[in-house]
Amino acid sequence: MTDLFIRNARPYGGDAVDLVVRDGVITEIGAGLEAPEGVETLDAEGRVLLPGLVDLHVHLREPGGEESETIETGSRAAALGGFTAVFAMPNTNPVADTDVVTAHVRRRGAEVGLVDVHPVGAVTVGLEGERLAELGTMASAAGVQMFSDDGHCVNDPLVMRRALEYASALDVVIAQHAEDHRLTQGAQANEGVVASRLGLAGWPATAEETIVARDCALAREAGARLHVCHVSSARTVDVLRSAKAAGVSVSAEVTPHHLLLTDAALTSYDPVNKVNPPLRTAADTQAMRAALAEGVIDVVATDHAPHASQYKDTEWQVAKPGMLGLQTALSVVVHTMVEPGLLDWHGVARVMSERPAEIAGLPDQGRPIAVGEPANLAVVDADEPWTVRGAALASRASNTPYEGMRLPAVVVATVLRGRLTARDGRVVEQVAS
Amino acid sequence: MKHLLSVTDLDAATATALLDTSDRLRQALLGREVRKLPTLRGRTVITMFYEDSTRTRVSFEIAGKWMSADTVNVSAKGSSVSKGESLRDTSLTLSAMGADCVIVRHPASGAAHRLASWSDKDHTATGTHTSIVNAGDGTHEHPTQALLDAATLRDRLGSVAGRRIGIVGDVLHSRVARSNVFLLATLGAEVVLIAPPTLLPVGVAEWPCRVSHEIDAELPGLDAVMMLRVQAERMTGGFFPSSREYAIAYGLNDTRAAMLPEHGVVLHPGPMVRGMEIAPSVADSARAAILAQVRNGVHVRMAVLYHLLAGAPE
Numbered sequence: 001m002t003d004l005f006i007r008n009a010r011p012y013g014g015d016a017v018d019l020v021v022r023d024g025v026i027t028e029i030g031a032g033l034e035a036p037e038g039v040e041t042l043d044a045e046g047r048v049l050l051p052g053l054v055d056l057h058v059h060l061r062e063p064g065g066e067e068s069e070t071i072e073t074g075s076r077a078a079a080l081g082g083f084t085a086v087f088a089m090p091n092t093n094p095v096a097d098t099d100v101v102t103a104h105v106r107r108r109g110a111e112v113g114l115v116d117v118h119p120v121g122a123v124t125v126g127l128e129g130e131r132l133a134e135l136g137t138m139a140s141a142a143g144v145q146m147f148s149d150d151g152h153c154v155n156d157p158l159v160m161r162r163a164l165e166y167a168s169a170l171d172v173v174i175a176q177h178a179e180d181h182r183l184t185q186g187a188q189a190n191e192g193v194v195a196s197r198l199g200l201a202g203w204p205a206t207a208e209e210t211i212v213a214r215d216c217a218l219a220r221e222a223g224a225r226l227h228v229c230h231v232s233s234a235r236t237v238d239v240l241r242s243a244k245a246a247g248v249s250v251s252a253e254v255t256p257h258h259l260l261l262t263d264a265a266l267t268s269y270d271p272v273n274k275v276n277p278p279l280r281t282a283a284d285t286q287a288m289r290a291a292l293a294e295g296v297i298d299v300v301a302t303d304h305a306p307h308a309s310q311y312k313d314t315e316w317q318v319a320k321p322g323m324l325g326l327q328t329a330l331s332v333v334v335h336t337m338v339e340p341g342l343l344d345w346h347g348v349a350r351v352m353s354e355r356p357a358e359i360a361g362l363p364d365q366g367r368p369i370a371v372g373e374p375a376n377l378a379v380v381d382a383d384e385p386w387t388v389r390g391a392a393l394a395s396r397a398s399n400t401p402y403e404g405m406r407l408p409a410v411v412v413a414t415v416l417r418g419r420l421t422a423r424d425g426r427v428v429e430q431v432a433s
Numbered sequence: 434m435k436h437l438l439s440v441t442d443l444d445a446a447t448a449t450a451l452l453d454t455s456d457r458l459r460q461a462l463l464g465r466e467v468r469k470l471p472t473l474r475g476r477t478v479i480t481m482f483y484e485d486s487t488r489t490r491v492s493f494e495i496a497g498k499w500m501s502a503d504t505v506n507v508s509a510k511g512s513s514v515s516k517g518e519s520l521r522d523t524s525l526t527l528s529a530m531g532a533d534c535v536i537v538r539h540p541a542s543g544a545a546h547r548l549a550s551w552s553d554k555d556h557t558a559t560g561t562h563t564s565i566v567n568a569g570d571g572t573h574e575h576p577t578q579a580l581l582d583a584a585t586l587r588d589r590l591g592s593v594a595g596r597r598i599g600i601v602g603d604v605l606h607s608r609v610a611r612s613n614v615f616l617l618a619t620l621g622a623e624v625v626l627i628a629p630p631t632l633l634p635v636g637v638a639e640w641p642c643r644v645s646h647e648i649d650a651e652l653p654g655l656d657a658v659m660m661l662r663v664q665a666e667r668m669t670g671g672f673f674p675s676s677r678e679y680a681i682a683y684g685l686n687d688t689r690a691a692m693l694p695e696h697g698v699v700l701h702p703g704p705m706v707r708g709m710e711i712a713p714s715v716a717d718s719a720r721a722a723i724l725a726q727v728r729n730g731v732h733v734r735m736a737v738l739y740h741l742l743a744g745a746p747e
Contacts, residue, residue: 188542193636199542199573199608202635268550269543313521317541317571 002375002418005035009044009379011369013345016046021375024417029371042413042420044379050349052084052376052414054356054365056146056175056253057229057301058326060086060117062108063101064093068397069306071105075114076394077304077326079421079428082378082411085116085357085365086304086326090127091151097122097133099141106142113430114421118360121147123154123163123174130156132163139170145361148175150229151276153211155181160215164224173251173359175227176215178236179277183207188317190278194263200316203278205233212236216243216250227359228252230303232277234287241296251359253301254288256325256332261285261401271312271319272401275305278321285336292351293342299356302329306397324400327393331407334382339408364417377415384410394427434740436549436565440576440616448620452584454736455729462499462732470735473502476742479527480568481507482538488703488727489568489578493536496734502533502742524548528559533742535563542571542608564741572606577737578702579612581730582659583620585722588729589698590656594621599651601627601683602661602710603672605634609702610661614642625651627683631672648683652692659700660685660710676709686712690720698722 002024010016011029018033019026035041059065060074071088078086088105090096096105102119109117121138125131127149138144147167154160154176167174184207189195191202212228216239219226228240231252243250257275262282265273273279291297305322312319333352337343343351349366357366367373385406390398414422421428434447443451462468478497482490490506497504509523520539527535535552537545545567556562569575586593598617604610604626617624618641625643626633637644645651652658663679673679680686690699690712699711699721707713716723 191635193639196634196636197611197640199571199611201572204635269546270550310519313519315520315539315541315544315547317543 003036003039004375004415004418004420005039005041006049007035007041007043008046009049010046011049012349013048013382021418024375026369026371026373026375040420042379042423044412047412048345048380048382049369050082050345050378050380051353051366051369052378052416053082053330053352054360054362055083055086055302055304055326055329056227056299056356056360057150058086058088058304059091059306059322060088061306062092063104067308068311069395071108071117072112073394073396074304074306074326075109075112075117076427078115079414080394080411080425081326082330082380082414083115083326084376084414084416085118085362087118087120087146087360089120089148089150090122095122095126096120097125097127099134099137102138102142102144114427115416116365118146119144120150120175123147123149124159127152129154129159132159132166135166135172136170139172144172146173146175146227148177148229150175150177153177153179153181157214157218161218161222164219164222164226168222168224173225173227175229176211177229178208178211178215180207180211189266190263190280192263192281194266198266198269200266205235205280208233208277209235209239213239216248219250220246220248224249226250230255230258230277230301231288231297232258232280232284234284237287237291237296244296251298251355252296253299254292254297255303256300256329257323257401258288259285259292259336260332265401269316271314271316272323272399272403274316274319274321275323276321289336289342292337293347298351298359300329300333300351301356302326306395307399308397312399322399324390324393324395324397326395328388328400328402328407330380330411331386331409334409335407375415375418378411379413381410381412382408386410437576437737437741438545438549438565438567439574440579440612440619443616443619445619445621448580448583448616451580451733451736451740452587454739455584455732458735458739459732468499469501470499471501472739473497473500473742476502476533477505477531478502478534478536478738479505479507479532480536481509481523481527482568483509484538484540484569486538486569488730489538492727492730493568493734496731496738499731500735500738502738520544520547521551524551525555525559528552528556528561528563531561532563533561534566534738536566536568537570538568539570542573544570566737566741569608571608573608574612575608576612576616577730577734578609579616580737581726581733582613582700582702583616584729584733585700585726586657586698588725589722590696593617596656597623597625597654599625599627599655599658600661601648601658601685603632603663604628604637604661605632606664607661613659614640618642625655627651629673629682648689649692652689653694655693655697657698657700658685658693659702662702662704663706663710680709684710684712685715687714690715690718693720700726702726
């Protein structure tokens, strides 16, 4: 059923309206509308209405890592988090470096039907950073629009140059995990006071800054589109600002955890706080917030990275990096950006829906809440705080760094092309159409 | 005190109490024909070493035996991953067998913290709330080494407070240096780290110590100098140009040892690379307290086991 009547919702936190959705498209918006006959009603009770959220960076672990997450469980988490489109990174087993694997991911996502799952293709074969993967075939046969070796940096400048040049003809974007691996050998934590005291090998922020600076220069020369994954360091913001001012076609994302958490959390050695790039300093989180408000950093992306307990309930050094993000992202953004007045709801829509859709080239996501637009929507109770419990999240793994934390804003409902995918904290099971 | 994971678990009073207990235990054993105290009879102490070690493991084992504890040595070489069993499962197993204390040496920084948090969380399931002692975790800490160093300095210098102690060498990768900097500072000493910039951690400026790159300028003002071992793998890691240059710039040779004040003490946590960071003649000289460190190690570890398993004496 793709018809829906939404009563008493406040688009972008503005005045309350009712909306009529027909065949997945918003056909009427106004105050005091009549509910159409026989159409399901969603009473938003005066809550905030946003365009459905778009996440450029998730790990759904399927195929190969099903003990941590599947496309189904990840889709459930996405729907509950207010997302209507997610981009699944290719570091699966097998790696999504062919049209076969990427098409499989897209098909599985469609079968589950809770969120649009867009495969991200690998830049290089096996994520090994040596030979270009079949970008053209993935783009044409599986509709892949974004490529990344995420988890690894395309470290070799010549390989990165060729990738950007080749991508420019396909009009696809290369998303770089910016980390000079020579500078981060054995790295376990942000290089600085905390890591030094804890005896954890340091991941210097310069390893991110230098790659971003290099890639901006390469993208400029290639006339290519570059997207920088999970910016974590204050100085990277300066690099991005000057590249953008110089007209380089570069966009950037920040994760919710880099907006909120710092390396001070590491003193317990609980690997739930281990992530790559690592949690950095309070000064860095402040810089991330300011850059997101300013627009130097374009979007929030979760880097949702589920890991089964056997990969986290270990000593720090052997634990896998990554943390859950889909169901806490909006709350963290409200807490770090909306509450301090750095973003209003239009701003939230921009960084979590409109710009991500634009960067990835999605025509039907991140659209205005207006007549004639697709009904991809999220209803948010901005006033209701909730307590994060990893075990209660929809992901198969429970590695949330926010365990026990009280955060603002609850996603009350998510709508994908007129169909409810989540409502009142529960997934709306989809009937095969 | 349930666990000993880091010297930051110890305030000055607790650290001093441990050192005092160590002294008393040494006195109690002095001149005894049978070197055995009944204090920990019936207690089970397990050493679990994931790295090679002779002195620390044997020292803990002797400490336990002299206190009449039942000591068991687990050699758990190789990482938990290559071994197949996780560190957590190993620790649960030992607790379920009734280990009152697990002494752990592990290549991963924070491994002892992890064991302690599992012990605190799972003790109802295992039936034993096992105490964890950190016997060296990665490049983080080696608290009993710092305690035995403090005990040795107290013996030689009369006190630690107000003394100036130099620590020379690979501070970056040294758990001994970390534990010593923070314990000696807690006890009121002035600490000077002496090393090339490549062997100092980022953020060292925030530590309670001073940093110098000139050993010759510092030696005359030091009450004691602690030479850290230069590990072979660092020599090829580009941290300094060559072992020759290191020995020239930072090695404690006879000329340098003579620059120390008359009472100046030379310490080394061992194992030594003679001819590299320390000349054999200096290591064997009267200034060197290296064997006293080893002897004190047993008493300090007895004191730690005593405080953890029998409670701090009044």
